Amino acid sequence: MPDAPSATRRSERARAAILAAAGELTRELPYAKLSIEAIAARAGVGKQTIYRWWPSKGAVVFDAMLELDSGPDGLALPNTGDIAADLRELLRGSVAALTDPGFESFLRAMYIEIQQDPEIGAAYRERLLLQRAAIADRLAAGVQSGELRPDLDFELATDLLLGPIQSRWSLGLGGLTEAYADAALTAALTYLKA
Amino acid sequence: MPDAPSATRRSERARAAILAAAGELTRELPYAKLSIEAIAARAGVGKQTIYRWWPSKGAVVFDAMLELDSGPDGLALPNTGDIAADLRELLRGSVAALTDPGFESFLRAMYIEIQQDPEIGAAYRERLLLQRAAIADRLAAGVQSGELRPDLDFELATDLLLGPIQSRWSLGLGGLTEAYADAALTAALTYLKA
Incomplete structure (x- = not known):
């Protein structure tokens, strides 16, 4: 069953990329200009991937902060x-x-x-x-x-x-x-x- | 010259209506949901009337607060x-x-x-x-x-x-x-x- 682990790995990679993108953009942009779209674009994922795990940009940024x-x-x-x-x-x-x-x-x-x-x-x-x-x-x-x-x-x-x-x-x-x-x-x- | 005073009165009325609308909406809405569009609609003016006097919703809300x-x-x-x-x-x-x-x-x-x-x-x-x-x-x-x-x-x-x-x-x-x-x-x- 090689699929399940590789799907998990893909998920983990996407999650890490989203948190890294959120972290970078929080430092670069005024918070009002930070959007889920921008995080998705920087992370190379679709918006819906972010919304699968987080309800709002604030929730992503909160988790990105906890990583630090x-x-x-x-x-x-x-x-x-x-x-x-x-x-x-x-x-x-x-x-x-x-x-x-x-x-x-x-x-x-x-x-x-x-x-x-x-x-x-x-x-x-x-x-x-x-x-x-x-x-x-x-x-x-x-x-x-x-x-x-x-x-x-x-x-x-x-x-x-x-x-x-x-x-x-x-x-x-x-x-x-x-x-x-x-x-x-x-x-x-x-x-x-x- | 009846025009100038009446234009001034219209301006004052619009300004007061905008500040009142901003005040009401600040109490009613989460701040992220408050928009210049909503203030304009409530005040019965166009968006451009608001932008003539204020650069952002924050600036309108600040002035609305000073009124209190x-x-x-x-x-x-x-x-x-x-x-x-x-x-x-x-x-x-x-x-x-x-x-x-x-x-x-x-x-x-x-x-x-x-x-x-x-x-x-x-x-x-x-x-x-x-x-x-x-x-x-x-x-x-x-x-x-x-x-x-x-x-x-x-x-x-x-x-x-x-x-x-x-x-x-x-x-x-x-x-x-x-x-x-x-x-x-x-x-x-x-x-x-x-």
Whole structure:
């Protein structure tokens, strides 16, 4: 039965070509100009091949973004025993990801879709909640070690740590440097520390 | 010369009808489905009438949003002499605006355009910077009265106050209540206070 495996291989090749094309075009085009037609043309497949697997361009771009990602295992925060040092890595890493030209266009595309497509919004939030759970784990360890205040609200603490960076980025206010990340951390720690 | 005034009146009427139609449709439709054609049809004008005044649907929606707004004069923060009380109004007001069904769809539309249209992004930021300048004025008064720390960085302080609320909203994380606004303020004030 040589047919089934070779059909599977063809499917896998088409899927990979579509995700690669979506990834390239997300970096090249303003998101409003990105179309399923353009992805199909670049990938060398028909539109209907894309629609067999994805309901919308946003869904393709979301999966193309996940391909770039280290996956849920990459979300865990280090625990060096120094909460300030570990959170510094988190905030500097956020600034680096949000200002990385190769990644920023995906995140802007996702921000657009979150505002308008409830399904992609839900899928993105599911991923975001994994990241936030990983942060909460590290904060909980900091509470247990006595570095952080015992009554810490992890949701609010995460917002206080990442909200300033995220909101500057999403509003296009600029100024996202390592020095800014460190200053935002110092400010948040005033509240977080025991 | 009866013609010129009546042409002006016709123009004003068409402009008002376009802004009203854009406002209605922004509330009714997902932003991706909103088109210049739909605005023109609802307003009873031709597409070319819209393009005479605005380059894109985002630009029309931006102006429609400004119509709802109290204008720059409404941006000044109260100064009751109690910085915590005045900032509490600011944060509660942000939560109220972001969760107001009549206003939220405009803000989501603007968030979409900021990510993809540099011109609308710049116009929106110009407005945002007026609001941030008004907040900085109130913070400066708080520093002068000795309520806030003398070395306060107004940019960072504004991000710390509004970033948690804005980022929860833009990521669709929910939980935006008055109680959340008050908790975010308490946390931020730990750093802001002298």
